[in-house]
Amino acid sequence: MASSRIEPVFNSDGAAARSRPGGRTADITRRIHDAVLELIISGGEEKCTFQNVARRANIERSTLYRRYPTRxxxxxxxxxxxxxxxxxxxxxxxxxxxxxxxxxxVAHTLSSPLGMAMLAAGAVARLDPASRPAAGGFWEFRKQQQEPFIRAAIERGELRPEVSLDELFAAADGPLYFRLLIIGQPIDQQWVETTVDQVCRAFSP
Structure with a gap:
Protein backbone atom coordinates (compact mmCIF):
# COMPACT_ATOMS: atom_id res chain seq x y z
CA MET A 1 0.00 0.00 0.00
CA ALA A 2 1.36 3.44 -0.88
CA SER A 3 2.49 5.63 2.00
CA SER A 4 0.22 8.50 3.04
CA ARG A 5 3.01 10.33 4.86
CA ILE A 6 3.24 14.04 3.99
CA GLU A 7 6.77 15.01 3.03
CA PRO A 8 8.36 18.47 2.74
CA VAL A 9 9.27 19.30 -0.86
CA PHE A 10 11.71 22.08 -1.74
CA ASN A 11 11.06 24.46 -4.61
CA SER A 12 13.65 25.92 -6.99
CA ASP A 13 14.69 28.52 -4.39
CA GLY A 14 15.41 25.83 -1.82
CA ALA A 15 12.49 26.83 0.42
CA ALA A 16 9.97 24.32 1.65
CA ALA A 17 7.04 24.19 -0.72
CA ARG A 18 3.47 23.22 0.13
CA SER A 19 3.16 19.61 1.29
CA ARG A 20 1.90 17.21 -1.34
CA PRO A 21 -0.92 14.73 -0.79
CA GLY A 22 -0.57 10.98 -0.39
CA GLY A 23 -0.90 8.36 -3.09
CA ARG A 24 1.47 7.78 -5.98
CA THR A 25 3.25 11.12 -5.56
CA ALA A 26 3.95 10.39 -1.89
CA ASP A 27 5.21 6.91 -2.77
CA ILE A 28 7.65 8.30 -5.34
CA THR A 29 8.78 10.94 -2.84
CA ARG A 30 9.42 8.28 -0.21
CA ARG A 31 11.44 6.18 -2.68
CA ILE A 32 13.53 9.20 -3.65
CA HIS A 33 14.21 10.07 -0.02
CA ASP A 34 15.10 6.48 0.85
CA ALA A 35 17.47 6.28 -2.13
CA VAL A 36 19.22 9.53 -1.20
CA LEU A 37 19.67 8.52 2.44
CA GLU A 38 20.95 5.05 1.54
CA LEU A 39 23.44 6.51 -0.95
CA ILE A 40 24.65 9.23 1.43
CA ILE A 41 25.41 6.62 4.10
CA SER A 42 27.07 4.13 1.78
CA GLY A 43 29.02 6.47 -0.47
CA GLY A 44 28.80 10.08 0.64
CA GLU A 45 27.35 13.06 -1.18
CA GLU A 46 29.29 12.36 -4.38
CA LYS A 47 27.18 9.25 -4.90
CA CYS A 48 23.93 11.24 -4.70
CA THR A 49 23.66 12.00 -8.41
CA PHE A 50 20.38 12.11 -10.28
CA GLN A 51 21.43 8.98 -12.14
CA ASN A 52 22.25 6.96 -9.02
CA VAL A 53 19.16 8.09 -7.13
CA ALA A 54 16.87 7.37 -10.09
CA ARG A 55 18.33 3.89 -10.47
CA ARG A 56 17.99 3.06 -6.77
CA ALA A 57 14.49 4.53 -6.50
CA ASN A 58 13.43 2.77 -9.71
CA ILE A 59 12.19 5.94 -11.37
CA GLU A 60 13.10 7.94 -14.48
CA ARG A 61 15.73 10.65 -14.17
CA SER A 62 13.24 13.04 -15.76
CA THR A 63 11.15 12.76 -12.57
CA LEU A 64 14.06 14.16 -10.57
CA TYR A 65 14.78 16.90 -13.11
CA ARG A 66 11.17 18.06 -12.85
CA ARG A 67 11.28 18.17 -9.06
CA TYR A 68 14.73 19.51 -8.27
CA PRO A 69 16.91 22.19 -9.87
CA THR A 70 20.08 20.61 -8.42
CA ARG A 71 21.15 17.45 -6.62
CA VAL A 106 19.18 16.42 17.34
CA ALA A 107 22.27 15.02 19.07
CA HIS A 108 21.01 11.44 18.69
CA THR A 109 20.25 11.97 14.99
CA LEU A 110 23.56 13.65 14.20
CA SER A 111 25.53 10.96 16.04
CA SER A 112 23.98 8.23 13.87
CA PRO A 113 25.57 7.02 10.60
CA LEU A 114 23.04 9.08 8.66
CA GLY A 115 23.68 12.15 10.78
CA MET A 116 27.44 11.93 10.34
CA ALA A 117 26.98 11.50 6.58
CA MET A 118 24.71 14.55 6.52
CA LEU A 119 27.29 16.61 8.40
CA ALA A 120 29.97 15.54 5.93
CA ALA A 121 27.71 16.49 3.03
CA GLY A 122 27.08 19.87 4.63
CA ALA A 123 30.83 20.50 4.88
CA VAL A 124 31.22 19.82 1.15
CA ALA A 125 28.12 21.88 0.32
CA ARG A 126 29.69 25.02 1.80
CA LEU A 127 32.24 24.96 -1.03
CA ASP A 128 29.66 24.60 -3.84
CA PRO A 129 27.71 27.77 -4.79
CA ALA A 130 24.98 25.59 -6.31
CA SER A 131 24.14 24.27 -2.84
CA ARG A 132 23.37 27.62 -1.21
CA PRO A 133 19.67 28.01 -2.10
CA ALA A 134 18.92 24.46 -0.97
CA ALA A 135 20.99 24.86 2.20
CA GLY A 136 19.13 28.08 3.02
CA GLY A 137 15.82 26.31 2.57
CA PHE A 138 16.90 23.45 4.79
CA TRP A 139 17.92 25.70 7.67
CA GLU A 140 14.71 27.70 7.33
CA PHE A 141 12.82 24.43 7.62
CA ARG A 142 14.83 23.53 10.74
CA LYS A 143 13.92 26.87 12.36
CA GLN A 144 10.27 26.29 11.55
CA GLN A 145 10.44 23.01 13.46
CA GLN A 146 11.40 24.96 16.60
CA GLU A 147 8.87 27.74 16.17
CA PRO A 148 5.80 26.04 17.76
CA PHE A 149 7.44 25.36 21.12
CA ILE A 150 9.13 28.76 21.09
CA ARG A 151 5.82 30.53 20.46
CA ALA A 152 4.24 28.45 23.25
CA ALA A 153 7.05 29.50 25.62
CA ILE A 154 6.45 33.16 24.77
CA GLU A 155 2.74 32.76 25.52
CA ARG A 156 3.59 31.18 28.89
CA GLY A 157 5.91 34.08 29.70
CA GLU A 158 9.07 31.95 29.70
CA LEU A 159 10.69 33.88 26.85
CA ARG A 160 10.78 37.56 25.96
CA PRO A 161 8.04 38.45 23.42
CA GLU A 162 10.58 40.09 21.11
CA VAL A 163 12.90 37.06 21.03
CA SER A 164 14.58 36.52 17.66
CA LEU A 165 14.03 33.04 16.27
CA ASP A 166 17.33 33.28 14.40
CA GLU A 167 19.25 34.21 17.54
CA LEU A 168 17.62 31.52 19.63
CA PHE A 169 18.24 28.90 16.97
CA ALA A 170 21.92 29.88 16.81
CA ALA A 171 22.28 29.88 20.61
CA ALA A 172 20.58 26.50 21.08
CA ASP A 173 21.58 24.44 18.05
CA GLY A 174 24.80 26.22 17.13
CA PRO A 175 26.92 24.87 20.01
CA LEU A 176 25.74 21.34 19.26
CA TYR A 177 26.87 21.50 15.63
CA PHE A 178 30.15 23.14 16.69
CA ARG A 179 30.85 20.39 19.23
CA LEU A 180 30.09 17.56 16.82
CA LEU A 181 31.40 19.00 13.55
CA ILE A 182 34.27 21.29 14.53
CA ILE A 183 35.87 19.76 17.64
CA GLY A 184 34.50 16.23 17.26
CA GLN A 185 33.32 15.78 20.84
CA PRO A 186 30.32 13.62 21.86
CA ILE A 187 27.10 15.05 23.26
CA ASP A 188 25.83 13.73 26.60
CA GLN A 189 22.78 14.63 28.67
CA GLN A 190 24.70 16.85 31.06
CA TRP A 191 26.05 18.90 28.15
CA VAL A 192 22.54 19.25 26.71
CA GLU A 193 21.07 20.42 30.02
CA THR A 194 23.93 22.88 30.61
CA THR A 195 23.43 24.36 27.13
CA VAL A 196 19.67 24.60 27.67
CA ASP A 197 20.14 26.37 31.01
CA GLN A 198 22.42 28.92 29.32
CA VAL A 199 19.81 29.55 26.62
CA CYS A 200 17.05 29.90 29.20
CA ARG A 201 19.05 32.49 31.14
CA ALA A 202 19.91 34.43 27.99
CA PHE A 203 16.37 34.65 26.62
CA SER A 204 14.17 34.72 29.72
CA PRO A 205 12.16 37.92 30.49
Missing amino acids: WAMMSDAFAAAYTNDLSFEPTGSFRGDLICHLSR
Missing part, protein backbone atom coordinates in the same frame (compact mmCIF):
# COMPACT_ATOMS: atom_id res chain seq x y z
CA TRP A 72 21.66 19.58 -3.51
CA ALA A 73 17.97 20.49 -3.51
CA MET A 74 17.21 16.78 -3.79
CA MET A 75 19.46 15.98 -0.82
CA SER A 76 18.06 18.83 1.27
CA ASP A 77 14.54 17.57 0.65
CA ALA A 78 15.50 14.09 1.83
CA PHE A 79 17.33 15.47 4.88
CA ALA A 80 14.32 17.60 5.85
CA ALA A 81 12.05 14.55 5.63
CA ALA A 82 14.43 12.59 7.87
CA TYR A 83 14.50 15.43 10.40
CA THR A 84 10.69 15.64 10.36
CA ASN A 85 10.47 12.06 11.57
CA ASP A 86 13.51 11.97 13.85
CA LEU A 87 12.99 15.25 15.72
CA SER A 88 9.31 14.99 16.60
CA PHE A 89 8.49 14.91 20.32
CA GLU A 90 5.52 15.43 22.62
CA PRO A 91 5.52 18.92 24.22
CA THR A 92 6.53 18.85 27.88
CA GLY A 93 4.71 22.00 28.96
CA SER A 94 7.88 24.01 29.62
CA PHE A 95 10.45 25.68 27.37
CA ARG A 96 13.34 24.05 29.24
CA GLY A 97 11.80 20.60 28.88
CA ASP A 98 10.97 21.11 25.21
CA LEU A 99 14.46 22.38 24.40
CA ILE A 100 16.07 19.45 26.22
CA CYS A 101 13.94 17.05 24.17
CA HIS A 102 14.75 18.90 20.97
CA LEU A 103 18.52 19.06 21.46
CA SER A 104 18.67 15.47 22.72
CA ARG A 105 16.95 14.26 19.56
Whole structure:
Protein backbone atom coordinates (compact mmCIF):
# COMPACT_ATOMS: atom_id res chain seq x y z
CA MET A 1 0.00 0.00 0.00
CA ALA A 2 1.36 3.44 -0.88
CA SER A 3 2.49 5.63 2.00
CA SER A 4 0.22 8.50 3.04
CA ARG A 5 3.01 10.33 4.86
CA ILE A 6 3.24 14.04 3.99
CA GLU A 7 6.77 15.01 3.03
CA PRO A 8 8.36 18.47 2.74
CA VAL A 9 9.27 19.30 -0.86
CA PHE A 10 11.71 22.08 -1.74
CA ASN A 11 11.06 24.46 -4.61
CA SER A 12 13.65 25.92 -6.99
CA ASP A 13 14.69 28.52 -4.39
CA GLY A 14 15.41 25.83 -1.82
CA ALA A 15 12.49 26.83 0.42
CA ALA A 16 9.97 24.32 1.65
CA ALA A 17 7.04 24.19 -0.72
CA ARG A 18 3.47 23.22 0.13
CA SER A 19 3.16 19.61 1.29
CA ARG A 20 1.90 17.21 -1.34
CA PRO A 21 -0.92 14.73 -0.79
CA GLY A 22 -0.57 10.98 -0.39
CA GLY A 23 -0.90 8.36 -3.09
CA ARG A 24 1.47 7.78 -5.98
CA THR A 25 3.25 11.12 -5.56
CA ALA A 26 3.95 10.39 -1.89
CA ASP A 27 5.21 6.91 -2.77
CA ILE A 28 7.65 8.30 -5.34
CA THR A 29 8.78 10.94 -2.84
CA ARG A 30 9.42 8.28 -0.21
CA ARG A 31 11.44 6.18 -2.68
CA ILE A 32 13.53 9.20 -3.65
CA HIS A 33 14.21 10.07 -0.02
CA ASP A 34 15.10 6.48 0.85
CA ALA A 35 17.47 6.28 -2.13
CA VAL A 36 19.22 9.53 -1.20
CA LEU A 37 19.67 8.52 2.44
CA GLU A 38 20.95 5.05 1.54
CA LEU A 39 23.44 6.51 -0.95
CA ILE A 40 24.65 9.23 1.43
CA ILE A 41 25.41 6.62 4.10
CA SER A 42 27.07 4.13 1.78
CA GLY A 43 29.02 6.47 -0.47
CA GLY A 44 28.80 10.08 0.64
CA GLU A 45 27.35 13.06 -1.18
CA GLU A 46 29.29 12.36 -4.38
CA LYS A 47 27.18 9.25 -4.90
CA CYS A 48 23.93 11.24 -4.70
CA THR A 49 23.66 12.00 -8.41
CA PHE A 50 20.38 12.11 -10.28
CA GLN A 51 21.43 8.98 -12.14
CA ASN A 52 22.25 6.96 -9.02
CA VAL A 53 19.16 8.09 -7.13
CA ALA A 54 16.87 7.37 -10.09
CA ARG A 55 18.33 3.89 -10.47
CA ARG A 56 17.99 3.06 -6.77
CA ALA A 57 14.49 4.53 -6.50
CA ASN A 58 13.43 2.77 -9.71
CA ILE A 59 12.19 5.94 -11.37
CA GLU A 60 13.10 7.94 -14.48
CA ARG A 61 15.73 10.65 -14.17
CA SER A 62 13.24 13.04 -15.76
CA THR A 63 11.15 12.76 -12.57
CA LEU A 64 14.06 14.16 -10.57
CA TYR A 65 14.78 16.90 -13.11
CA ARG A 66 11.17 18.06 -12.85
CA ARG A 67 11.28 18.17 -9.06
CA TYR A 68 14.73 19.51 -8.27
CA PRO A 69 16.91 22.19 -9.87
CA THR A 70 20.08 20.61 -8.42
CA ARG A 71 21.15 17.45 -6.62
CA TRP A 72 21.66 19.58 -3.51
CA ALA A 73 17.97 20.49 -3.51
CA MET A 74 17.21 16.78 -3.79
CA MET A 75 19.46 15.98 -0.82
CA SER A 76 18.06 18.83 1.27
CA ASP A 77 14.54 17.57 0.65
CA ALA A 78 15.50 14.09 1.83
CA PHE A 79 17.33 15.47 4.88
CA ALA A 80 14.32 17.60 5.85
CA ALA A 81 12.05 14.55 5.63
CA ALA A 82 14.43 12.59 7.87
CA TYR A 83 14.50 15.43 10.40
CA THR A 84 10.69 15.64 10.36
CA ASN A 85 10.47 12.06 11.57
CA ASP A 86 13.51 11.97 13.85
CA LEU A 87 12.99 15.25 15.72
CA SER A 88 9.31 14.99 16.60
CA PHE A 89 8.49 14.91 20.32
CA GLU A 90 5.52 15.43 22.62
CA PRO A 91 5.52 18.92 24.22
CA THR A 92 6.53 18.85 27.88
CA GLY A 93 4.71 22.00 28.96
CA SER A 94 7.88 24.01 29.62
CA PHE A 95 10.45 25.68 27.37
CA ARG A 96 13.34 24.05 29.24
CA GLY A 97 11.80 20.60 28.88
CA ASP A 98 10.97 21.11 25.21
CA LEU A 99 14.46 22.38 24.40
CA ILE A 100 16.07 19.45 26.22
CA CYS A 101 13.94 17.05 24.17
CA HIS A 102 14.75 18.90 20.97
CA LEU A 103 18.52 19.06 21.46
CA SER A 104 18.67 15.47 22.72
CA ARG A 105 16.95 14.26 19.56
CA VAL A 106 19.18 16.42 17.34
CA ALA A 107 22.27 15.02 19.07
CA HIS A 108 21.01 11.44 18.69
CA THR A 109 20.25 11.97 14.99
CA LEU A 110 23.56 13.65 14.20
CA SER A 111 25.53 10.96 16.04
CA SER A 112 23.98 8.23 13.87
CA PRO A 113 25.57 7.02 10.60
CA LEU A 114 23.04 9.08 8.66
CA GLY A 115 23.68 12.15 10.78
CA MET A 116 27.44 11.93 10.34
CA ALA A 117 26.98 11.50 6.58
CA MET A 118 24.71 14.55 6.52
CA LEU A 119 27.29 16.61 8.40
CA ALA A 120 29.97 15.54 5.93
CA ALA A 121 27.71 16.49 3.03
CA GLY A 122 27.08 19.87 4.63
CA ALA A 123 30.83 20.50 4.88
CA VAL A 124 31.22 19.82 1.15
CA ALA A 125 28.12 21.88 0.32
CA ARG A 126 29.69 25.02 1.80
CA LEU A 127 32.24 24.96 -1.03
CA ASP A 128 29.66 24.60 -3.84
CA PRO A 129 27.71 27.77 -4.79
CA ALA A 130 24.98 25.59 -6.31
CA SER A 131 24.14 24.27 -2.84
CA ARG A 132 23.37 27.62 -1.21
CA PRO A 133 19.67 28.01 -2.10
CA ALA A 134 18.92 24.46 -0.97
CA ALA A 135 20.99 24.86 2.20
CA GLY A 136 19.13 28.08 3.02
CA GLY A 137 15.82 26.31 2.57
CA PHE A 138 16.90 23.45 4.79
CA TRP A 139 17.92 25.70 7.67
CA GLU A 140 14.71 27.70 7.33
CA PHE A 141 12.82 24.43 7.62
CA ARG A 142 14.83 23.53 10.74
CA LYS A 143 13.92 26.87 12.36
CA GLN A 144 10.27 26.29 11.55
CA GLN A 145 10.44 23.01 13.46
CA GLN A 146 11.40 24.96 16.60
CA GLU A 147 8.87 27.74 16.17
CA PRO A 148 5.80 26.04 17.76
CA PHE A 149 7.44 25.36 21.12
CA ILE A 150 9.13 28.76 21.09
CA ARG A 151 5.82 30.53 20.46
CA ALA A 152 4.24 28.45 23.25
CA ALA A 153 7.05 29.50 25.62
CA ILE A 154 6.45 33.16 24.77
CA GLU A 155 2.74 32.76 25.52
CA ARG A 156 3.59 31.18 28.89
CA GLY A 157 5.91 34.08 29.70
CA GLU A 158 9.07 31.95 29.70
CA LEU A 159 10.69 33.88 26.85
CA ARG A 160 10.78 37.56 25.96
CA PRO A 161 8.04 38.45 23.42
CA GLU A 162 10.58 40.09 21.11
CA VAL A 163 12.90 37.06 21.03
CA SER A 164 14.58 36.52 17.66
CA LEU A 165 14.03 33.04 16.27
CA ASP A 166 17.33 33.28 14.40
CA GLU A 167 19.25 34.21 17.54
CA LEU A 168 17.62 31.52 19.63
CA PHE A 169 18.24 28.90 16.97
CA ALA A 170 21.92 29.88 16.81
CA ALA A 171 22.28 29.88 20.61
CA ALA A 172 20.58 26.50 21.08
CA ASP A 173 21.58 24.44 18.05
CA GLY A 174 24.80 26.22 17.13
CA PRO A 175 26.92 24.87 20.01
CA LEU A 176 25.74 21.34 19.26
CA TYR A 177 26.87 21.50 15.63
CA PHE A 178 30.15 23.14 16.69
CA ARG A 179 30.85 20.39 19.23
CA LEU A 180 30.09 17.56 16.82
CA LEU A 181 31.40 19.00 13.55
CA ILE A 182 34.27 21.29 14.53
CA ILE A 183 35.87 19.76 17.64
CA GLY A 184 34.50 16.23 17.26
CA GLN A 185 33.32 15.78 20.84
CA PRO A 186 30.32 13.62 21.86
CA ILE A 187 27.10 15.05 23.26
CA ASP A 188 25.83 13.73 26.60
CA GLN A 189 22.78 14.63 28.67
CA GLN A 190 24.70 16.85 31.06
CA TRP A 191 26.05 18.90 28.15
CA VAL A 192 22.54 19.25 26.71
CA GLU A 193 21.07 20.42 30.02
CA THR A 194 23.93 22.88 30.61
CA THR A 195 23.43 24.36 27.13
CA VAL A 196 19.67 24.60 27.67
CA ASP A 197 20.14 26.37 31.01
CA GLN A 198 22.42 28.92 29.32
CA VAL A 199 19.81 29.55 26.62
CA CYS A 200 17.05 29.90 29.20
CA ARG A 201 19.05 32.49 31.14
CA ALA A 202 19.91 34.43 27.99
CA PHE A 203 16.37 34.65 26.62
CA SER A 204 14.17 34.72 29.72
CA PRO A 205 12.16 37.92 30.49
